[in-house]
Amino acid sequence: MNAEERFWNATVDELTNGYVYDDLNDAYVCLLCNEGFEDGIIYPIDGTLYEAKKAVKRHIEDAHTSVFNYLIRLDKKYTGLSVHQKEILDYFKKGFSDKEIAEAQGGGSPSTIRNHRFKLKEKEKQAKVFLTLMKLLHKSSDKKSDNKFIHFHKGAKMVDDRYAITEEEKNKVLSTYFKQGLDGELDTFPSKEKRKIIVLQNIINRFEHERVYSEKExxxxxxxxxxxxxxxRRYLIEYGFMNRSRDCTEYWVKG
Incomplete structure (x- = not known):
């Protein structure tokens, strides 16, 4: 399972923790960057020895500050939150009172902040109901894996119907364009947008997360x-699969 699939397949509790346990590799894996910590190994961090589970927690603190900090900075297409709502949530997380938040935002009314707090609580209730509905739907009517939509990468730009790709579509496209197998050469580069995305999703799997590459590499x-x-290379950047430095000397998988 790649990093994108692991992130989107995680439960709410797993996302809250920021890591999952990978039974196949006996490792605790960070959902935010895919770094793994093998169970049974002791990890020295800043002069302290950590077991794997504690090491992944320490890693999240050091590399990402917190799960909240990482998630609140995701694009609106993933959170459904406006910039202003994110700012309000950030203040709530830091323990600011309604009056303090109003003052920090330019002297507005505390009642306005209370209204935002109420609306966010209503949004939380709606989210719970929606998640339950989708879970019930998956159990009853989405049993065929070929009909399931694939997860698009977190760096995806202008998400629209181009990303409405089922497993069946993905497998057909990959078998058409990678005739020698998924690890083989690309036969031709497709002109249709949806097929480009599928091909690029396969190509990005050849790169390691959390590694910085030179342009030559x-x-x-x-x-x-x-x-x-x-x-x-240009399309990997354009479609948000990779990032690069301004001088184009360093490249990395966008997470």
């Missing part, structure tokens, strides 16, 4: 996939 990997590696 990126080119070397892509050359083994497709002759026009420059086009592939």
């Amino acid at each position: 990126v080119n070397a990997i892509l050359k083994g996939i497709y002759s026009d590696y420059v086009t592939i």
Whole structure:
């Protein structure tokens, strides 16, 4: 399971913790960056020895500050929250009173902040009902795995019907364009947007999360996939699969 699938398949409790236990690899895996900590191994961090479970918690604090800090900065298409709502939630998390928040935002009315607090509580109730409905729906009518939609990457830009891709569609496209197998070369680069996304999703799996690549290293990997590696590299950036530094010397998977 790749990082995107692990993140979106996580339960609410697992997302709250920021990590999951990977039974296959006997490891605790950070949901925010996919770094793993193998059970039974002792990890030295800043002069202290940690078992795997405590090590992943310490990692989240050091690398991401907190799960709340990471999630609140996700794009609106993932949170459904406006910039102002995120600011309000951040103040609530820090323990600010309604009066303090109103003053911090330019001297507004505490009653306005209380109204925001009420609306967010209503949104929480609606979210619980919606999650329950979707869980019941999956149990009763979405048993065929081929009809399930694939998860799109967290760096996806302009999410629209191009990302409405089922497992069946994905498998057909991959078998068409990667005739030598998923780890083989790309036969041709598709012109249709939805197919591009599917192909790029497969290509990005050739790169490691949390590793910074030079342009030369990126080119070397892509050359083994497709002759026009420059086009592939450009689309990986354009579609939000990768980030790069301003001087184009460093590249990394967008998480």
